Amino acid sequence: MTGNRQPTIKTVAARAGVGRTTVSRVINGSDLVSADARARVLAAIKELNYVPNSVARGLVTSRTDAVALVIPESESRLGAEPFFAALIRGVSGALAETRTQLQLTLVRDQFERDQLAASVATRRVDGVLLVSVHTHDRLPGMLEEMGLPTVLAGRRDAGEQLSYVDSDNSGGAAAAVRYLLARGRRRIATITGSLDMDVGRSRLAGWRDAHREAGARADGALAETGDFTEEGGVRAMRSLLERAPDLDAVFAASDLMAVGALAELRRQGRRVPDDVAVVGFEDSVLARHTAPPLTTVRQPVEEVGRTMARILLDITQNGADRRQVTLPTELVVRESS
Amino acid sequence: MTGNRQPTIKTVAARAGVGRTTVSRVINGSDLVSADARARVLAAIKELNYVPNSVARGLVTSRTDAVALVIPESESRLGAEPFFAALIRGVSGALAETRTQLQLTLVRDQFERDQLAASVATRRVDGVLLVSVHTHDRLPGMLEEMGLPTVLAGRRDAGEQLSYVDSDNSGGAAAAVRYLLARGRRRIATITGSLDMDVGRSRLAGWRDAHREAGARADGALAETGDFTEEGGVRAMRSLLERAPDLDAVFAASDLMAVGALAELRRQGRRVPDDVAVVGFEDSVLARHTAPPLTTVRQPVEEVGRTMARILLDITQNGADRRQVTLPTELVVRESS
DNA sequence: ACGGACTGTGGGAGCGCTCCCAGGGGGCTG
DNA sequence: CAGCCCCCTGGGAGCGCTCCCACAGTCCGT
Numbered sequence: 001m002t003g004n005r006q007p008t009i010k011t012v013a014a015r016a017g018v019g020r021t022t023v024s025r026v027i028n029g030s031d032l033v034s035a036d037a038r039a040r041v042l043a044a045i046k047e048l049n050y051v052p053n054s055v056a057r058g059l060v061t062s063r064t065d066a067v068a069l070v071i072p073e074s075e076s077r078l079g080a081e082p083f084f085a086a087l088i089r090g091v092s093g094a095l096a097e098t099r100t101q102l103q104l105t106l107v108r109d110q111f112e113r114d115q116l117a118a119s120v121a122t123r124r125v126d127g128v129l130l131v132s133v134h135t136h137d138r139l140p141g142m143l144e145e146m147g148l149p150t151v152l153a154g155r156r157d158a159g160e161q162l163s164y165v166d167s168d169n170s171g172g173a174a175a176a177v178r179y180l181l182a183r184g185r186r187r188i189a190t191i192t193g194s195l196d197m198d199v200g201r202s203r204l205a206g207w208r209d210a211h212r213e214a215g216a217r218a219d220g221a222l223a224e225t226g227d228f229t230e231e232g233g234v235r236a237m238r239s240l241l242e243r244a245p246d247l248d249a250v251f252a253a254s255d256l257m258a259v260g261a262l263a264e265l266r267r268q269g270r271r272v273p274d275d276v277a278v279v280g281f282e283d284s285v286l287a288r289h290t291a292p293p294l295t296t297v298r299q300p301v302e303e304v305g306r307t308m309a310r311i312l313l314d315i316t317q318n319g320a321d322r323r324q325v326t327l328p329t330e331l332v333v334r335e336s337s
Numbered sequence: 338m339t340g341n342r343q344p345t346i347k348t349v350a351a352r353a354g355v356g357r358t359t360v361s362r363v364i365n366g367s368d369l370v371s372a373d374a375r376a377r378v379l380a381a382i383k384e385l386n387y388v389p390n391s392v393a394r395g396l397v398t399s400r401t402d403a404v405a406l407v408i409p410e411s412e413s414r415l416g417a418e419p420f421f422a423a424l425i426r427g428v429s430g431a432l433a434e435t436r437t438q439l440q441l442t443l444v445r446d447q448f449e450r451d452q453l454a455a456s457v458a459t460r461r462v463d464g465v466l467l468v469s470v471h472t473h474d475r476l477p478g479m480l481e482e483m484g485l486p487t488v489l490a491g492r493r494d495a496g497e498q499l500s501y502v503d504s505d506n507s508g509g510a511a512a513a514v515r516y517l518l519a520r521g522r523r524r525i526a527t528i529t530g531s532l533d534m535d536v537g538r539s540r541l542a543g544w545r546d547a548h549r550e551a552g553a554r555a556d557g558a559l560a561e562t563g564d565f566t567e568e569g570g571v572r573a574m575r576s577l578l579e580r581a582p583d584l585d586a587v588f589a590a591s592d593l594m595a596v597g598a599l600a601e602l603r604r605q606g607r608r609v610p611d612d613v614a615v616v617g618f619e620d621s622v623l624a625r626h627t628a629p630p631l632t633t634v635r636q637p638v639e640e641v642g643r644t645m646a647r648i649l650l651d652i653t654q655n656g657a658d659r660r661q662v663t664l665p666t667e668l669v670v671r672e673s674s
Numbered sequence: 675a676c677g678g679a680c681t682g683t684g685g686g687a688g689c690g691c692t693c694c695c696a697g698g699g700g701g702c703t704g
Numbered sequence: 705c706a707g708c709c710c711c712c713t714g715g716g717a718g719c720g721c722t723c724c725c726a727c728a729g730t731c732c733g734t
Contacts, residue, residue: 055720081421103439358692397718
């Protein structure tokens with residue numbers, strides 16, 4: 001059906017009347033080729049419609065020009081799509097500049113996650129981008145041990161040694177709380193993210209920091225653990241209202257949880273922002289579509305993706321060292337506060 | 338840093354005291370291996386922590402066990418994320434069953450799209466999944482011509498020859514309109530999708546069909562072309578209200594456009610559903626979060642992705658023929674109608 | 675005038691794997 | 705007991721490419 005098989009470097013060499021090596025040099029942009037030879041090779045390539053076989057190249061160079069992006073499937077659902085879409089856009093954009101391919105791996109469960117290390121060892125990718133790492137995750141360490149450069153989205157803890165790109169979680173949270181305090185709110189509750197992730201702990205820390213700065217006390221009864229889901233936001237809001245009916249603001253560690261909180265507040269007849277101000281974290285599309293529109297801490301998700309990819313490429317292509325980057329966040333004020 | 342290099346099939350063979358071929362047979366599950374030899378090989382593999390190099394294998398088998406999913410970047414934005422997230426989940430799930438890798442390619446513009454054919458010719462993937470094909474798209478044809486199996490999400494037109502998986506667009510649209518008619522609506526407008534895509538035309542056709550069935554006339558003035566975006570929905574709704582202020586229902590060919598329509602209706606003081614009923618298409622997360630929650634035609638996006646992957650694998654692995662599949666849709670009634 | 679450096683070139687080897695084929699044993703048949 | 709088949713086995717070849725190295729030619733400087 002395909003007629004003749006694909007031309008190889010040998011075919012091109014024969015056609016151009018040169019050796020394989022010269023063709024290879026032209027393809028790889030070496031300047032140790034005479035203008036004449038180069039022209040003949042380029043002509044032959046064009047005539048034959050030749051495209052180098054990247055698998056063969058990969059075998060000898062032991063580089064694949066592909067990186068893996070690993071995403072836990074459970075977290076690609078539940079309204080977290082915009083986050084991953086933006087991240088992918090950032091990663092993909094940076095990779096496109098260097099013709100690096102993106103291999104997307106959705107991991108369903110812990111078993112698959114363990115398998116992953118092995119599968120990645122089949123040398124299909126030059127490096128790995130890892131999202132949603134939990135504090136006691138073994139995978140990042142395993143990957144680095146196998147000699148596979150790894151960049152995390154978010155660190156495992158404050159002492160993270162591997163490369164990572166993170167948003168300024170504590171700073172962003174503190175900014176949100178400072179703003180609420182400045183607007184006269186005095187009983188500012190928080191719905192935290194999962195506390196087995198640094199992002200959860202850091203945003204909680206920001207809530208505390210801002211209180212401390214202002215000489216106020218962060219009342220422990222005003223902090224309720226959520227899990228980054230909408231349903232978690234509902235539950236946490238309900239507990240908070242029981243425990244501290246006098247609260248006048250809630251800082252939720254994610255937009256999704258803020259949406260849950262809004263729903264529960266409405267159900268209990270609290271007006272937003274009149275009775276209770278609500279602030280989220282992320283500034284996803286969601287935030288613009290809630291009623292009322294959500295004040296939130298914007299994190300530069302696409303930029304996080306782009307930076308992760310750039311760091312990884314810098315390591316795989318230029319042998320750069322590990323790098324840790326924290327990107328600034330920004331408070332976006334809407335009508336919920 | 339990595340210490341010793343990765344073990345190869347030769348290392349394993351030596352360790353197990355067998356030949357390379359025997360190791361290869363064990364790995365590939367051939368049954369022409371004695372129980373004894375198999376056991377020794379498996380032990381050696383475990384001890385050495387050996388993982389076959391899939392690049393080397395790919396070179397000789399000329400299979401890569403990877404498929405590409407190509408998504409236009411412009412359409413991965415703007416609230417269309419849930420669609421792609423679901424599609425990717427479906428694809429990824431089906432691929433995981435056969436250990437096939439997913440290469441995600443976001444295409445920014447027409448130039449990149451043209452380049453794609455070449456890049457794909459570097460033989461990094463065994464097949465291609467294509468999303469959002471326009472009617473006069475040349476890419477699908479080019480890919481098939483290169484001998485690369487291709488499966489489309491949605492057909493280019495009613496006479497599509499390539500493999501595709503589609504939702505029942507005209508049927509779903511017709512069901513929506515029938516429902517509106519049954520509820521006593523008489524002036525049912527429609528906001529169409531892009532008409533250079535079959536999905537846009539088919540949903541429009543469904544709107545017409547349902548009218549014809551009912552012996553009603555589909556008034557041309559009640560159809561306005563949108564482009565699947567929220568902003569497009571706003572504009573179309575505005576034109577419709579000018580042209581046909583007496584309309585009492587709108588069928589939008591996407592949830593996103595329905596969201597735009599809702600906003601414009603609210604702005605103009607029309608009550609939904611009292612004055613105007615609104616129905617969308619897709620049943621994305623959006624639909625549950627609008628005010629009022631959106632009646633919509635659910636399309637099984639994840640199932641579309643899964644089916645696409647299965648068809649492609651069936652072609653690349655079993656040499657199956659092209660296949661066209663249309664999956665049923667379902668009307669989900671909420672409060673906007 | 676001659677050695678040396680430097681440019682351009684191409685063949686050999688080998689990346690790690692699979693597949694072809696030749697071959698050695700054991701069990702069965704006649 | 706010879707002959708045959710069938711099961712299992714392993715070495716050679718080669719997938720398409722890059723890299724090492726050897727080599728021819730040119731241009732210097734002394």
